[in-house]
Amino acid sequence: MTDQTYNSKATRQDWMGLLARAPESALMPLWDKYEVRPNFEWLRSPEVGGVMVRGRTGGTGARFNIGEMTVTRCSLVLQDGTVGHGYVQGRSKSKAQAAALIDALMQTSAAGAVHDQVIAPLEGQIQSARTDRASKAAATKVEFFTMVRGEDT
Amino acid sequence: MYVAVKGGETAIENAHAWLAEERRGATDIDELSIVQIREQLGLAVNRVMAEGSLYDPDLAALAIKQSRGDLIEAIFLIRAYRTTLPRFGYSNPVKTDEMACDRRISATFKDAPGGQVLGPTFDYTHRLLDFKLAAEGEVPAAPTAQPRTEATPHITEFLKGEDIIQDEPASDTTPGDLTREPMELPSNRPLRLQSLTRGDEGFVLGMAYSTQRGYARNHAFVGELRIGKVAVEMDIPELGFAIDIGEIELTECETVNQFKGSKTEPPQFTRGYGLVFGQSERKSIAMALVDRALRWEELGEDNLGAPAQDEEFVLSHADNIQATGFLEHIKLPHYVDFQSELELVRKLRREAEERITPKEAAE
Numbered sequence: 001m002t003d004q005t006y007n008s009k010a011t012r013q014d015w016m017g018l019l020a021r022a023p024e025s026a027l028m029p030l031w032d033k034y035e036v037r038p039n040f041e042w043l044r045s046p047e048v049g050g051v052m053v054r055g056r057t058g059g060t061g062a063r064f065n066i067g068e069m070t071v072t073r074c075s076l077v078l079q080d081g082t083v084g085h086g087y088v089q090g091r092s093k094s095k096a097q098a099a100a101l102i103d104a105l106m107q108t109s110a111a112g113a114v115h116d117q118v119i120a121p122l123e124g125q126i127q128s129a130r131t132d133r134a135s136k137a138a139a140t141k142v143e144f145f146t147m148v149r150g151e152d153t
Numbered sequence: 154m155y156v157a158v159k160g161g162e163t164a165i166e167n168a169h170a171w172l173a174e175e176r177r178g179a180t181d182i183d184e185l186s187i188v189q190i191r192e193q194l195g196l197a198v199n200r201v202m203a204e205g206s207l208y209d210p211d212l213a214a215l216a217i218k219q220s221r222g223d224l225i226e227a228i229f230l231i232r233a234y235r236t237t238l239p240r241f242g243y244s245n246p247v248k249t250d251e252m253a254c255d256r257r258i259s260a261t262f263k264d265a266p267g268g269q270v271l272g273p274t275f276d277y278t279h280r281l282l283d284f285k286l287a288a289e290g291e292v293p294a295a296p297t298a299q300p301r302t303e304a305t306p307h308i309t310e311f312l313k314g315e316d317i318i319q320d321e322p323a324s325d326t327t328p329g330d331l332t333r334e335p336m337e338l339p340s341n342r343p344l345r346l347q348s349l350t351r352g353d354e355g356f357v358l359g360m361a362y363s364t365q366r367g368y369a370r371n372h373a374f375v376g377e378l379r380i381g382k383v384a385v386e387m388d389i390p391e392l393g394f395a396i397d398i399g400e401i402e403l404t405e406c407e408t409v410n411q412f413k414g415s416k417t418e419p420p421q422f423t424r425g426y427g428l429v430f431g432q433s434e435r436k437s438i439a440m441a442l443v444d445r446a447l448r449w450e451e452l453g454e455d456n457l458g459a460p461a462q463d464e465e466f467v468l469s470h471a472d473n474i475q476a477t478g479f480l481e482h483i484k485l486p487h488y489v490d491f492q493s494e495l496e497l498v499r500k501l502r503r504e505a506e507e508r509i510t511p512k513e514a515a516e
Contacts, residue, residue, distance in 0.1 A: 013397075016397070017397030017398075018397075048238065049239040050235060050239070051243065051385070051387055051398060052242070052243045052332070054243055054247070055403075056323065057321055057426055058407065058424050059249050059250060059405065059407065059426070060323055061322060062324040062326060063324070063325060064328045064342070064344070065328055065332075065343070065347045066403075066428060066429075066430065067205075068207050068235055068240075069244075069398075069401060071241055071399065073241065085391060087398050088398070091209070134253065134300030134301060134302075135297035135299070137255050137256070137270050138298035138301060140256075140272055140273075141269065141270045141298070144264075144269075
């Protein structure tokens, strides 16, 4: 994956979504291990806020508001002018900063290294946690069998 | 009339200090950590998030610790905190049909695609106290099986083919938001659902139970109940596209109700809907039953005068923070109010005695 270009919208959506969903306890050790810290300036320093989550009546109908969730966001610019945004679940400013830096680096020549050392292992961890729950759920699936009763044979 | 009375400051300070000490409990016992509450009292955390109307498990756990386990007090703390948060925006509607289901059951379709998945449920436990939990010990790993990878469609989708269930056509009308403008009556279904999902679990349960016992009878089956994680997506203006901003656990319940038809609708099944933060199964089913009862007018049913059909009654009393605020304020000093009441009763008493006394003298 190192030689892939990372500037397509879909891919940026993917890594930003991954960084938003990832638990801080999973992201930060990987980010700390990456070590490279480019210089940057804040465009918007980290702030904690709320996003109102919406659903639809009956799952498919009219929109309605369920309740809010906490989100932390920030924006920064690297010295080469690359802009990175962090939008992450929860209230961690350090996680938001890491996400914005990773978002910026993923648009530079460092993309391959950041992908291999942070994004891919993080994706792997999240996928494995998801598969773990799905496997436990699968084990609680009811396997019906029909008892034969009555006169008919 | 309010008259400021001074003199309570020291008493209040000392009361708060004692509260902190009582909250900590015996100091020879380990202190509870926030993560212990988050991980081991997850359903309490879920209730605080749902009724506090803010999805943040760590904050909910902190609120539970601070409130000494008084969940309504914890919900109050969360509601107060959320008013301090700047609003970044509104998410796109969550796609519950793409939920990674921990649990998914149907009381109506045994062989629904995706199957009946029980998940980590209390159902079928014997409700006998488990004294093994009183002792520390390792929990054996839960068994696993080949995980499903395909999406789990909503069960109502299968009934739709036959056109025998009321449709829920998509609409992107901007819904009202109770956190932005106060409820006005008559309301509408999106506002009712917002009110119910953050409403008091006990109240919503009681209302739902009343419909089952015959007050606005609308015999409900749980068409589907699912619990699991969904991604939350929001349009980000500075990016020009939508990204996932997180992932939340939801419980969704869809009831299927008998419906004989009305002047405008053919006989078909109708639906009630519940969607609640976290694993909140009882609340979600109750919400769906109350939602269905409140839809009587839209479906052309008769108003039977049942409490659960009365939108004003249900929505005005569902919020436990409003309720407890008004209820508990009567314990705060009302010395002056009461003084005037006391004067009035004494005066009435004097007048009554004066009326009786001359009569006795005449006899």
